Amino acid sequence: MEWYVNNMLRDNLDLAFKNIRERLSRSILTLLGIAIGIMAIVSLIAIGEGMNVAVTEELSSLSDTILVNVGDGFSIFSIGSVKESGEYLTERDISDIERIPGVKEVTTQLTGKGILQYRNSNVSVTLTGMDSETMKLQHFSENLESGSLLQENDRNKIVIGAKIAHDYFDTEITVGERVKINGNKFIVAGIFEKQGISGVISTDDIVLLLPRDFEEIIGEKNIYSATVTVYDINTVESIALEIERTINENHGEDDFASTTTVSSILKSIQRVLDIIQTVLVAIASIALVVASIGIMNTMLTSVMERTREIGIMKAIGATNKDVMILFILEGMLLSIVGGVIGTLLGIFGSKGLIAALTSTVLSHNVDLQPVVSLISVVLAVGVSMIVGVLSSLYPAWKAAKMSPIEAVRYE
Structure with a gap:
């Protein structure tokens, strides 16, 4: 049974690769859509994490x-x-x-x-x-x-x-x-x-x-x-309150002076950076939505072009499940390749963006480097794969529901 499953999977993969190669121009344009969306997300996350690290390193030494x-x-x-x-x-x-x-x-x-x-x-x-x-x-x-x-x-x-x-x-x-x-x-x-x-x-x-x-x-x-x-950094908060109380008593006012710890400044900056990063990633995700529509359109076109081929497959014994798996694999392969390319472009693109920011907006003394974690890479490729699978479900279902007799007669 295991041997049969492995052979089926290998055959489906071979057929999926063959179909992608036969429609190479369309396939490249489709995976580029995924690549651009993933690139935007990865680069923004890398820059956001890098800014968090830079700010933390800059201010953590002043926690006292x-x-x-x-x-x-x-x-x-x-x-x-x-x-x-x-x-x-x-x-x-x-x-x-x-x-x-x-x-x-x-x-x-x-x-x-x-x-x-x-x-x-x-x-x-x-x-x-x-x-x-x-x-x-x-x-x-x-x-x-x-x-x-x-x-x-x-x-x-x-x-x-x-x-x-x-x-x-x-x-x-x-x-x-x-x-x-x-x-x-x-x-x-x-x-x-x-x-x-x-x-x-x-x-x-x-x-x-x-x-x-x-x-x-x-x-x-x-x-x-x-x-x-x-x-002692553990006494920062209590001493800050004592300073406020002392100065306000000296001037006879409740709010003459106020104190702020560098640790609280760091937390505030990190919260702002997190919000900015979330908003930017959400905006970049729109590109992924557009790319998913592109995958669906590509797969629907492929189903129409291969109607006769689908009919022959079903006539010689392919089940609805086999047909669905074939088209889902095609969409998934396109999105995975696009996700990998997008991740690589995002890593290198984030370095270019930081170089541009440093030369125009930020100080040259700021040691800002993009931070790309293994989790970010895995998530990026995983998200692209999920997008590919979800975008291929409807075209795959439509292909699986075709009548073999009508499909074979299709010209």
Whole structure:
């Protein structure tokens, strides 16, 4: 019995391959439809997984970090903005945070508005005061296009973002140029490269200077935010709540300041990435639906063209089941080959898409690589096979229901 089944399967496969080869042009167009749909899905999943990995690696090392902000707290969309209310953290707030048990280190970020003058043009810019140690902790040196970061003994030097250097003025600013901020002379020590959407802190339109120079320009120490690191990552949430309570008590308000842990930021970003990936894959799946219609159309055409052949097969003993299996195998073979080709194209295509994103939108410093797991490959080929089988069911059923006498007479 097993020998008979194996022979039947082999004969059906041979016949299916023969029929595909005889209608090669149509078969290639059909499997290309499947390949394009699978390619889109595989490449989008690979890029989505790659972005998840890149973000996790970027932020997981900061899992012991708490961000403290005046007002509603951290928001990716409000980075670099200045509080119009003029409310800032105080030296007392910082001292109280440092005294909380479990706190390892507190660094501050000063923020204010200034007028940057270059040659005969002026622009309004956001000034950020930060000591050299905090600059190192933020890994700003990795984002430099030219020049260098500031050192603690530097005076009247700044580092500016790519937009300020290249876009804001008729003539581009280069390292070593002299500019004025609120009438004070500064030398441009470094220029950040364009970051696009990478990183938690955007440096595209930043003017970075040391705290003492900041205070001379602004006239006061505007502590816009603080970054707190803790000894034990298991205490991050409880310390964050204690920081909020302490600062709000100092200012007599329930919501003067808020805290955000980097771990919660990571989770939020991952949720957003998951939603985006799901939507994109759903859109790409439309191509698979179109491809399945293409398979059904191809198989129905094949049934019409082979009506006489089907009649002869049934006349010499082929059952309805045999005929159905034959046409389902043809559809399945087309979809499997298309699925394999689509998977390979998706793997290589995702690398090309990432290269294009890196050169146009993302920072060159972002180590973004497509992630293609074995499960993704198996699912892609499996889904293509299922699509092929389902699309072939109706044509196969139609072929199986043919009357052998009428089919043989068909011209």
